[in-house]
Every structure is written in structure tokens, then in C-alpha cells.
Amino acid sequence: xxxxxxxxxxxxxxxxxxxxxxxxxxxxxxxxxxxxxxxxxxxx
Amino acid sequence: xxxxxxxxxxxxxxxxxxxxxxxxxxxxxxxxxxxxxxxxxxxxxxxxxxxxxxxxxxxxxxxxxxxxxxxxxxxxxxxxxxxxxxxxxxxxxxxxxxxxxxxxxxxxxxxxxxxxxxxxxxxxxxxxxxxxxxxxxxxxxxxxxxxxxxxxxxxxxxxxxxxxxxxxxxxxxxxxxxxxxxxxxxxxxxxxxxxxxxxxxxxxxxxxxxxxxxxxxxxxxxxxxxxxxxxxxxxxxxxxxxxxxxxxxxxxxxxxxxxxxxxxxxxxxxxxxxxxxxxxxxxxxxxxxxxxxxxxxxxxxxxxxxxxxxxxxxxxxxxxxxxxxxxxxxxxxxxxxxxxxxxxxxxxxxxxxxxxxxxxxxxxxxxxxxxxxxxxxxxxxxxxxxxxxxxxxxxxxxxxxxxxxxxxxxxxxxxxxxxxxxxxxxxxxxxxxxxxxxxxxxxxxxxxxxxxxxxxxxxxxxxxxxxxxxxxxxxxxxxxxxxxxxxxxxxxxxxxxxxxxxxxxxxxxxxxxxxxxxxxxxxxxxxxxxxxxxxxxxxxxxxxxxxxxxxxxxxxxxxxxxxxxxxxxxxxxxxxxxxxxxxxxxxxxxxxxxxxxxxxxxxxxxxxxxxxxxxxxxxxxxxxxxxxxxxxxxxxxxxxxxxxxxxxxxxxxxxxxxxxxxxxxxxxxxxxxxxxxxxxxxxxxxxxxxxxxxxxxxxxxxxxxxxxxxxxxxxxxxxxxxxxxxxxxxxxxxxxxxxxxxxxxxxxxxxxxxxxxxxxxxxxxxxxxxxxxxxxxxxxxxxxxxxxxxxxxxxxxxxxx
Numbered sequence: 001x002x003x004x005x006x007x008x009x010x011x012x013x014x015x016x017x018x019x020x021x022x023x024x025x026x027x028x029x030x031x032x033x034x035x036x037x038x039x040x041x042x043x044x
Numbered sequence: 045x046x047x048x049x050x051x052x053x054x055x056x057x058x059x060x061x062x063x064x065x066x067x068x069x070x071x072x073x074x075x076x077x078x079x080x081x082x083x084x085x086x087x088x089x090x091x092x093x094x095x096x097x098x099x100x101x102x103x104x105x106x107x108x109x110x111x112x113x114x115x116x117x118x119x120x121x122x123x124x125x126x127x128x129x130x131x132x133x134x135x136x137x138x139x140x141x142x143x144x145x146x147x148x149x150x151x152x153x154x155x156x157x158x159x160x161x162x163x164x165x166x167x168x169x170x171x172x173x174x175x176x177x178x179x180x181x182x183x184x185x186x187x188x189x190x191x192x193x194x195x196x197x198x199x200x201x202x203x204x205x206x207x208x209x210x211x212x213x214x215x216x217x218x219x220x221x222x223x224x225x226x227x228x229x230x231x232x233x234x235x236x237x238x239x240x241x242x243x244x245x246x247x248x249x250x251x252x253x254x255x256x257x258x259x260x261x262x263x264x265x266x267x268x269x270x271x272x273x274x275x276x277x278x279x280x281x282x283x284x285x286x287x288x289x290x291x292x293x294x295x296x297x298x299x300x301x302x303x304x305x306x307x308x309x310x311x312x313x314x315x316x317x318x319x320x321x322x323x324x325x326x327x328x329x330x331x332x333x334x335x336x337x338x339x340x341x342x343x344x345x346x347x348x349x350x351x352x353x354x355x356x357x358x359x360x361x362x363x364x365x366x367x368x369x370x371x372x373x374x375x376x377x378x379x380x381x382x383x384x385x386x387x388x389x390x391x392x393x394x395x396x397x398x399x400x401x402x403x404x405x406x407x408x409x410x411x412x413x414x415x416x417x418x419x420x421x422x423x424x425x426x427x428x429x430x431x432x433x434x435x436x437x438x439x440x441x442x443x444x445x446x447x448x449x450x451x452x453x454x455x456x457x458x459x460x461x462x463x464x465x466x467x468x469x470x471x472x473x474x475x476x477x478x479x480x481x482x483x484x485x486x487x488x489x490x491x492x493x494x495x496x497x498x499x500x501x502x503x504x505x506x507x508x509x510x511x512x513x514x515x516x517x518x519x520x521x522x523x524x525x526x527x528x529x530x531x532x533x534x535x536x537x538x539x540x541x542x543x544x545x546x547x548x549x550x551x552x553x554x555x556x557x558x559x560x561x562x563x564x565x566x567x568x569x570x571x572x573x574x575x576x577x578x579x580x581x582x583x584x585x586x587x588x589x590x591x592x593x594x595x596x597x598x599x600x601x602x603x604x605x606x607x608x609x610x611x612x613x614x615x616x617x618x619x620x621x622x623x624x625x626x627x628x629x630x631x632x633x634x635x636x637x638x639x640x641x642x643x644x645x646x647x648x649x650x651x652x653x654x655x656x657x658x659x660x661x662x663x664x665x666x667x668x669x670x671x672x673x674x675x676x677x678x679x680x681x682x683x684x685x686x687x688x689x690x691x692x693x694x695x696x697x698x699x700x701x702x703x704x705x706x707x708x709x710x711x712x713x714x715x716x717x718x719x720x721x722x723x724x725x726x727x728x729x730x731x732x733x734x735x736x737x738x739x740x741x742x743x744x745x746x747x748x749x750x751x752x753x754x755x756x757x758x759x760x761x762x763x764x765x766x767x768x769x770x771x772x773x774x775x776x777x778x779x780x781x782x783x784x785x786x787x788x789x790x791x792x793x794x795x796x797x798x799x800x801x802x803x804x805x806x807x808x809x810x811x812x813x814x815x816x817x818x819x820x821x822x823x824x825x826x827x828x829x830x831x832x833x834x835x836x837x838x839x840x841x842x843x844x845x
Contacts, residue, residue: 001233004233004236005232005233005236008217008236008237008240009236009240011213011216011240012213012240012243012244015209015210015213015244018209019205019206019209019247022202022205022206022209023202026198026201026202026205027198027202029194029198031198031201032194032197032198
């Protein structure tokens with residue numbers, strides 16, 4: 001079970017990486033208008 | 045004619061560049077209007093652009109660039125864009141203009157951002173470049189407000205995402221502590237898990253909880269107590285206690301940590317706020333768009349007799365302006381020259397276009413439908429009727445009495461009591477054992493973490509709102525559900541609410557020898573060339589009958605506001621009607637050269653070379669479920685009223701058709717509002733169902749308001765509920781659901797109250813360990829949410845309708 005001592009800190013770091021990814025996605029405007037992008041394919 | 049649906053949306057205002065944007069409402073001159081294709085850059089269009097070179101004008105849609113000196117950043121709405129390639133074309137066209145530094149066009153949003161140097165180029169320069177490329181650009185005055193809303197919404201989502209992700213992970217770390225048997229977890233492992241939880245709680249506390257802390261701070265400074273203060277206090281103390289438990293397990297605060305409860309609580313609260321923010325943004329967007337309904341520029345007669353394009357803001361009383369068909373009147377005034385039909389349906393509720401000759405009054409915000417007129421301006425800007433209606437609506441919506449929410453009423457004294465209890469119990473135990481005293485205080489604060497109380501109302505409201513949305517009713521303000529449950533009076537508008545906008549053919553009278561079907565076939569064959577609602581009603585009434593298909597028409601001409609004429613002949617020998625081509629007229633009595641009969645209904649006449657042939661009478665089309673809705677409401681003990689801007693006769697007929705015995709016709713917006721206030725003074729809780737701008741003040745003044753989805757954006761924005769479909773019984777359904785929702789809210793509040801009444805004393809006397817307090821808090825909020833979810837599957841009550 002000693003591996004947990006490595007895995008738990010790793011999981012904390014992983015969370016920060018995921019948060020970084022979310023931050024990038026939100027500020028790129030990917031969640032600004034969720035419906036419009038899906039409908040766009042029907043319009044063009 | 046009703047043209048509520050044909051109003052241009054806020055973003056497609058009548059603007060300097062647009063020549064004939066409202067093609068569909070020009071009754072006559074269809075061909076000449078078509079030749080003036082709006083996409084074709086013409087000389088008039090380029091002249092109009094120079095209006096924008098006035099710094100006062102451009103500052104409305106531009107702002108100084110912060111990075112470069114003397115540079116402006118402008119926002120535009122582009123019309124005529126189809127695809128991403130269009131965006132590239134426009135960008136290139138803009139960048140080819142000297143002085144334009146940056147240009148970016150959003151393919152999806154149809155918005156453009158231009159950075160330009162005011163020393164090198166004027167707005168008309170690059171606006172012209174867009175026009176030459178084959179597109180139209182409209183200054184987007186609302187761009188900055190939109191940007192603000194967008195960043196606000198992104199930030200809220202980001203806070204929610206941080207809280208959500210950290211919550212999930214913290215729960216993973218907390219899980220072992222809950223399930224492990226004593227001795228399973230080594231002390232180091234437990235410590236490591238706490239450390240990990242603490243690290244992940246930091247962003248939640250310091251970033252996601254920011255709004256709670258800042259608003260709690262504001263409340264403290266203003267000596268108020270609101271839900272945010274105890275929430276923030278609970279968060280802070282829970283975090284402080286947990287932090288102490290993590291770093292100093294032997295200290296006064298003991299070894300317990302509450303990171304999981306804390307992050308979960310934060311996430312729930314933020315999720316609720318985020319949903320609220322999204323709803324509010326949608327509302328604000330449509331309101332702003334409507335405020336921009338008036339055109340920005342207008343052709344003014346100058347001293348030398350020519351017309352110059354000036355900004356509406358520069359208009360003064362006494363100016364003479366020229367209004368083309370399809371344009372919106374920018375100010376109140378008197379017609380000097382010309383005779384036209386104007387559509388005032390948005391301002392007066394009059395569903396038919398009204399005729400305005402010389403000395404006739406026209407009002408800002410109404411539409412010129414048929415011919416060019418010269419208008420002498422009498423009132424501009426704030427003094428116009430349009431501005432007054434808008435401000436009436438705004439003030440009505442701000443003076444709306446704040447809904448005293450049951451939760452807040454209960455919560456405020458309760459929270460004060462809890463703070464007091466925590467302090468007293470801490471003080472009581474302090475002398476004996478400071479560690480134990482703090483533990484007790486923490487238990488009191490944690491167990492009464494106002495989660496259940498603050499979730500009780502919004503959770504039920506959100507569940508109900510979701511259910512309503514699936515049934516085609518959008519809820520604009522959650523509190524309105526609470527008010528709707530106590531409504532005892534419902535007032536309906538007529539046009540577009542109880543009735544559809546369209547008309548239906550009711551009666552056909554013909555001269556001797558001619559049959560009704562033949563007359564209808566001839567009338568419809570002429571009517572198919574016109575866009576007037578009466579014409580549409582005739583065409584839809586005839587369907588595809590054989591008589592209709594045998595009629596031939598040539599030389600059709602439409603005289604706006606009067607009727608259609610043309611040569612008609614029919615293959616089949618119709619008795620009473622000649623087989624040879626004959627000049628027929630369809631329209632008003634005057635146009636057909638016949639005597640008009642007295643009637644409250646809309647009438648159209650058909651005449652041939654021998655004179656009168658037929659008379660058609662039209663009714664407004666009453667919604668099929670209007671009667672059943674009124675009955676359902678009356679069964680619930682609600683008194684139903686009908687208020688109409690139309691004549692008393694038509695109000696009476698519709699009222700009797702749907703079973704309403706209390707009705708009023710010929711109401712002005714002010715009269716409707718007075719009636720509403722009278723009723724409210726008598727202590728009635730009133731819901732108003734309406735659609736147009738003329739309903740705006742009364743919708744805003746009512747306790748609860750419904751608007752139909754085809755309505756103009758303004759009424760939507762101001763109404764508490766928006767009905768998306770054309771089902772009138774959604775109103776009755778919403779009312780039933782609101783009553784159930786309030787019951788659930790009461791149950792929730794009772795549950796929260798009882799839970800706290802039991803647990804707080806236990807915590808105060810020190811019988812409740814902190815971990816049990818945390819669990820109790822989690823369960824109490826879970827019960828509240830689950831109870832609220834019962835509102836989601838309420839098929840039974842809906843089927844009853």
C-alpha cells in the first residue's frame with residue numbers, strides 16, 4: 001500500500017492539471033453558447 | 045393588419061444603411077422595393093454612412109483603444125453573412141482600408157470588431173468597405189454590455205468548475221475515513237489524506253467562495269444580516285477548524301476535518317447561483333436589444349429643400365423629416381405631407397394598421413407601412429410616447445414590491461439565534477475545557493450550517509422551473525413561482541393571447557346568383573398576391589378547391605391600405621359571373637365602390653364591373669384551448685378578466701366565446717394599468733397574460749406576468765413566465781405546479797426547522813460530536829433536494845388538465 005503515498009500527491013497534481021484544462025476551455029469560450037454550436041451544423 | 049411578428053428584431057433595427065428592411069410590411073410598391081435590394085450598395089446608402097462620422101455617434105458603439113493612442117475599437121453587427129468564408133471576405137475588405145488596424149469577424153456570432161485610427165480614417169470609410177463587399181453592417185451599441193455579461197458568466201462557470209472538481213476529489217480523500225475500521229488507516233495515511241484535502245480546499249475557499257465573502261463583508265459593513273453572512277462564517281470556521289485539525293491534531297480544535305462537507309456545500313450553492321446568472325443574462329440581452337428599436341438616423345429637410353441624413357439624437361421639435369415605407373418613426377410628430385398606413389400595434393395594442401393623413405399624429409416606435417410621408421417633429425427623445433412606455437415599464441419593474449421570501453423571513457431571526465447559541469455554548473464550556481468549548485461551538489455552527497434552509501426554496505423552485513420548461517413555459521424569475529401560487533385573479537390580453545394574430549373568415553355574403561364558394565375563389569385568386577392579413581385569411585379559407593384552381597388572374601395591382609384589383613376569369617362557367625375576363629376589386633368598401641355595412645368585424649368587399657359581388661367578414665381566431673383554460677382557472681377559484689385595446693364589441697365577442705364574464709374593451713395601456721392597480725389595492729393577487737409592448741407596463745406591474753413566445757422581446761424580458769408554444773393551458777398548468785411547489789417549499793422549510801430544532805439543542809449541550817453534525821447537515825440538505833425533485837415527475841397533475 002506504500003504506493004498510495006505517491007498516488008495521493010499525484011492525484012492532487014492531476015486535479016490541478018484538469019483545472020488548467022478547464023480554465024483553457026472556459027476562456028476559449030467553449031461554454032459560452034452550448035446550443036448554438038450544435039445547431040450550426042444544421043444551418044450551413 | 046397585425047404585424048407584431050413582423051417587427052424587426054432588436055439587432056436588425058432600421059439603420060442608416062438599410063434601405064428597405066421591412067419589405068414584408070410594405071403593402072404597395074412591392075416591385076420597386078424589390079429592385080432596391082437591401083444588399084446592393086447604392087448612393088443613398090453611402091450618404092447615410094456619413095452620419096456615423098459624428099464623434100457623438102461613433103462613441104455609442106466604439107471606445108478608445110487602451111493600447112494605442114488615437115485608436116478606436118468599434119463593434120458591429122453584420123447582416124447578410126452565411127458562412128465562415130464570408131467572415132474572411134469581410135476581414136480582408138476591412139483591412140484593405142488604410143487606417144484600419146485590426147478587424148475580426150465572428151462567423152458564428154455575426155459580430156465584427158474593428159480597431160481603427162481616427163487620424164487616418166472615418167467610420168464611414170470602413171463601413172463603406174463592408175458595403176462594397178456586399179454586406180450590411182449595423183453598429184452594435186450593446187456590444188460592451190454583452191462583453192461584460194460574457195466575462196461575468198465565464199467567471200461564474202469557472203468558480204463552479206473549480207468547486208465541483210475539487211469537491212469530487214476531496215470526497216475521494218474523505219471516503220476512507222468514513223469506511224475504514226479502527227486501525228485500518230495508519231496515522232500517516234490519514235494525515236496524508238487530510239493534507240491532500242486541505243490543498244484542494246484552498247482554491248475552493250480562496251477563489252470559489254469569493255462572492256460569498258465579499259457580499260458577507262458588505263452586509264457586515266452595512267449592518268445587515270443576510271444568508272451570505274452565516275454562509276461565509278460557516279465556511280470560514282469550518283475551514284479554520286479543519287485546517288487546525290490537519291496541522292495541529294493535538295490542539296484545541298481536535299482531529300476532525302470537514303473538508304468534504306465544506307466543498308460540497310460550496311458547490312451546491314454556486315451551482316444555484318450560476319443557473320440564476322444564466323437566466324438573468326438572457327433577460328438582460330433581450331431588453332437591451334429592444335431599447336435600441338428606434339432608428340439611429342433619419343432624413344431631415346434642410347433649408348435649401350434637400351434632405352440630409354442626421355442622427356436621431358440631433359432632431360429638434362419643429363424639424364421636418366421624411367419617413368420611407370418600412371421605416372420606424374424616430375419621434376412623435378404630425379404628418380405634413382402624404383397619407384399612409386402606420387402600424388402602432390406595439391404601442392397601442394391596436395391590431396390593425398391605422399391610416400394617417402395630413403395633420404395625423406404619428407408616434408415614435410411605430411412603423412410606416414405604405415407610402416413616403418413628411419412629418420413635422422413635435423417631441424423627441426425622452427418626451428416621446430415610446431420612451432415613456434419604456435420608462436413606465438422600467439419603473440414598474442423596479443417598484444415591484446420585493447417578494448418577502450419565506451426562507452429569508454425564517455432564516456434571519458433563526459440565524460441570529462444560531463450565532464448567539466454558538467457563542468453562548470462556547471462561553472459556557474470555555475471555563476471547563478477550552479478545547480471542548482470550541483468543539484461544541486463548531487458542532488453548533490456545522491449542524492446548523494444554513495444549507496437546508498437556504499436550499500429549501502431555490503431547490504424546489506428550480507425543480508419546478510425545469511418541469512415547466514419541459515412543458516414549454518420558461519420561468520424568468522424563480523420568486524414568481526411563489527407569487528403565482530397565491531394568485532386569485534388572472535387578466536388576459538386579447539390579441540395574440542386569447543386569439544391568434546391571424547384572422548379567420550367567418551361570414552360570406554354574395555349578391556343573388558353567385559355562390560359563396562365562387563366568390564371566395566375569385567377573392568382568393570386576387571388575395572394571393574397580397575400580404576395583408578385579410579388576404580392571407582382568404583387564401584387559407586379557400587384551401588385548394590377546384591374553383592380556385594380554375595381562376596386566372598392578370599394585371600394585379602395593390603393599392604396600399606385599400607385593396608387589390610386585377611382581371612379575373614374562370615375556366616368554368618360560374619353562374620352569375622361572366623366567363624370573360626373582368627376587372628375585379630377586392631378591398632375596402634370605398635375601394636370597391638360599394639356602400640359599407642355597419643359591423644364591428646373586419647370586412648372585405650369584392651366587386652366586379654357590375655358592382656358589388658360579395659362581402660367577407662372576419663373574426664379573430666380564438667385559440668382552441670382558450671375556453672378550457674378559462675374553465676380550468678375558474679374551477680381553481682380564480683376570477684378571470686379580459687382587457688383589450690380593441691373595440692368593446694370585439695372584446696365582448698371573444699369574452700363570450702371563451703366564457704369570460706368580466707371584460708373591458710378600448711383600454712389604453714394606462715387604463716389597463718389603472719385597472720390592475722385598482723384590483724391590487726383591493727388585495728387581489730393578479731397574474732397578467734399578454735404579449736405586446738403595450739402590455740409591458742401592466743406585465744411589469746402585475747404580481748405575476750405571462751408572455752407568449754411570439755411576442756416582442758421586450759414583453760418576454762419583462763414577463764415572469766414566457767410561454768413558448770401556442771398552448772394557452774400552459775398558464776393553468778403553471779399555476780397548478782406553482783401551488784404544488786409552494787407546498788414543497790413549506791415542507792422543506794418545516795423539515796429544516798424541525799431538524800435544526802432537534803439538533804441545535806443536542807449540539808449546544810455537547811451531545812453531538814462534530815462528525816455527526818457534518819453528516820446531519822449533509823443528510824438534511826439531501827432530504828430537501830430529494831423532496832424538491834418530486835416536482836420533476838408531476839405527470840399526474842398535468843394530465844388532470
